[in-house]
Amino acid sequence: MIGLLGFLVLFGAGRWLGWAARWVWLAAWGWLLVLLLAHAPYMPPELGAFVGGDLRGWFLLGALAAVIMVYRAGLSRLRRRVAPPAAGAAARPGTFSAVERERYARHILLREIGGPGQKSLKSARVLVVGAGGLGSPALLYLAASGVGVIGVIDDDVVEGSNLQRQIIHADARIGMPKVFSAEIAMKALNPFIEVRPYRRRLDESVVADLVADYDLVLDGTDNFDTRYLVNRVCAAAGKPLIAAAITQWEGQISVYDPARGGPCFECVFPQRPAPGMVPTCAEAGVAAPLPGVIGAMMAMEAIKLLTGAGEGLRGRLVIHDALYAETRVIGVKPRAGCAACGGGG
């Protein structure tokens, strides 16, 4: 009786405490050995009576368990041989499968990224607001780079007029919600990442919870309400924000990180433009590769920030004039009394 009770306690405790299955089994084999020894011919018979059963019974139980284990091991080996790991079957967290190592080899070669940097990317969670012009290249490069979890939020559907610059979408996906279209393209490019599509507008009711789930936020919307809202929530949560904007031939980008000494978006742009003052791409037009240039810079800043490589754009604003091929970098500082971050740093 004690013998059987021992197994019950072992498996129960193993499950309760979350032990790995192989340790529970090892302990079970150990207990069986104790039971067998208790019935060994040179042991006092009282001991055998205490644990219960007899030598032959316990031996048979052990043999049966061994047969089952061998059968199951053979079966799982057969399964592995029949079905190679799915393309998306990632290795354990923090480790890379051989296929992943090959995929990221050019990153791992870089002194500033290397294996540790690539691991940081894999364990990173990045939220991209907007799957439009800037979001397209940013999302694709984040996916290709191997950022482990990429969230994307947008409430639009793909339209024909988007495809002149929103290269993450495709003609065949016109009418599909942009977040699902983006998910298809990203998973096709890199099945080793997780994409979380949120088909909705980013508003007050969800923004704080959503931002809390991520390490870093990229904002490429052309909606001023959203820009100021995302900035305030990121500043309050201490999350860095990479925000960019484009119109016609010109784009700008910076990293807003008041928690680490930089200004926030509202420090640099305290005056919200009056509605209608800043024309959107739909109203003013935009050169097709411009969001590609600036959106790729957003992804670049994200990779640098997540791996600690180089010098990011914290405290610097890049203004790129594509029409004259000129780029200016201007220093930006926290603004005392900023309503979003306090400006004190």
Ligand SMILES: [Zn+2]
């Ligand atoms: Zn501020």
